[in-house]
Amino acid sequence: MESKVSEGGLNVTLTIRLLMHGKEVGSIIGKKGETVKKMREESGARINISEGNCPERIVTITGPTDAIFKAFAMIAYKFEEDIINSMSNSPATSKPPVTLRLVVPASQCGSLIGKGGSKIKEIRESTGAQVQVAGDMLPNSTERAVTISGTPDAIIQCVKQICVVMLESPPKGATIPYRPKPASTPVIFAGGQVRADPLAASTANLSLLLQPPPLPAYTIQGQYAIPHPDQLTKLHQLAMQQTPFPPLGQTNPAFPGLDVSPPASTHELTIPNDLIGCIIGRQGTKINEIRQMSGAQIKIANATEGSSERQITITGTPANISLAQYLINARLTSEVTGMGAL
Template sequence: MGGGHIGGPGATSPSQRHTDFPLRVLVLSEMVGAIIGRQGATIRTITQQTRARVDVHRKDNAGSLEKAITVYGNPENCTNACKRILEVMQEEADNTNKGEVPLKILAHNNLIGRIIGKAGTTIKKIMDDTSTKITVSSINDINSFNLERIITIKGSIEDIAMAENMISARLRSSYESDLQAFAPQSAMFPGLHPMAMMSTVGFGLPRGSGAGGTTTGAGMGMYGSSPTSYPPLYPTPMPAQQGYHGSEAAEESAYLYIPNSAVGAIIGTKGSHIRNIIRFSGASVKIAPLEDEGRPTEQAERKVTIVGSPEAQWKAQFLIFEKLREEGYGVGVEDVRLTVEIVVPSSQVGRIIGKGGQNVRDLQRQTGSVIKLPQQGTTTSEDTTVHIVGPFFSVQSAQRRIRAIIQMSAPSSIGAASTGRPSRGPLMPRMHQ
């Protein structure tokens, strides 16, 4: 996670951790040394006394003024650990004449409205009950790669700890109700934790774009219509996460085709945008060079190879679709439509097509994407390329369902499906706008 972490005796195991809703706080980088202590002594004492697990993300965002700390554990333990961290920071501030130390809680944008309440009633009541002053950072400060809002609490350490406990309880219950509301959608995306879906819902996508052509897509529209409400993964958006079911999540390969004219936007100034995509998603993302460099070319598209877990695929592909949408590659009210290719074992093609093409017709109807693959028996190689065309949620749903079909029917073929080699067969026209 880009920093040290120390688990107390009551800390959760990695397999349990994705079910927790941790406390995330932002501290001044200059305070990190005091929080960790000499040879980790201070942070070790905090974890032992509070039975919470504390992750200090000190290697992330090198050179930044502030660093994130994530605290895992039950609510009481998280609050106690937070209180101890505040005490350490206040002591450090006193020694350096820095004055009062506020607590800065990082919170998912989609949960902020429920902290503030209608006309600010909820946050005002918390302030009144705890004798604290609480402010929330502007929605304008977030974007695709700066994903959380900051709740700043000022007051005495006792009062701040009380306010944190009340805010965290509300964040936790709001998150759990969101997760529950999202659960029915997971049937559209087998093999993917609902939290990964929640990681992209509501970020400026036109209402009506989505899986199956429904007006809400994969739960779209649940969270209000703010164009900048791109949530991170609710519990912890650290980029090194390797999936929600443990780090053993199988790597998959997918090939996304983007207009040649959009390559510069995806790469960004000096590679900044593609680096952010890689960092946030945890996937490997590589754009193929022009096929015929040095001479004028009619090549309309470039192949992007994405390798990573299901969750990494979701995030990387979303960010590419989203960038193209921002750059105006959708047509009118139509969302951006791209081709994604995945490679499946040729032995499974018949199962995907179904009797008389019934399965593939059902897949197209249910996901809203166009799916093309050769007739069964027409390919002689071990692998077959499946072409999927549509907007983001449609192609994601199709990918997940096709991979689930393969996984259920041929466990021994999973590796071939997820690490497939590029096809040398003829490719269809890939941009349908």
């Protein structure tokens, strides 16, 4: 199977997702969309670019394996061309490698790494490309970034081997795809002054604090990292300091009569019906734990006929919402990977 895939002769349809910065996306699209149109026509692959005013965009490539390899080759050579053009105006003498970031379901990353890192080492040695699998999942998803660096030829060989792994080890359970967040919108004040949205800035700072911490704060189980209880306690304390629902009559002691708690906002997400039970728990025990730990108000919509998903509405400060999402994702990950309750 591996040799057939490596020769590009296996007619299996795959979908590969790439994470790109705005400048990279612009290079792929080209003037009036000419570059991406040419890539679609010559490779035979479907190439879709996510919408939205985001610093990062998702580029989805779908098609038979040989079409995907052609599309990747065209993207890698286009990026190398961009590097060469940028170096003509630069004093740098050594050419930096081409770098691509794949977005891969976390449940497939164990197969990609291999026992004791054996598979990823084999891919590095046989292709000459550098391959790094992120330790943490991308925000609000069950996917991880896989970064590939090297010459275009090394990257193409590397992608072929990754496709083999993905075909041999399909994702387990439901995958929550990563969706890049839009850039914060400015607030226009009287007089035409433009300032960054302070709530968005607050959210950005809090999201940095609430990113899953480095590995020492985790216990490793297989290829998955489980947060220590004391780490969740720190996140809980941060959220409780900023709860938007203070006891009645409570005000800031420094400014009597003034309530300066951050304003409440609302975030919505959808969860597959077959996973909603692990979020609710027996007689609502799990969802109540998440409410208490995060300080957020969480409402789960009733199941609607014909829909395979349920909507969850989270209300609170950015810290409350981030922690609630963190805890919900932890529950989903434990269910999908079969690791039991966190």
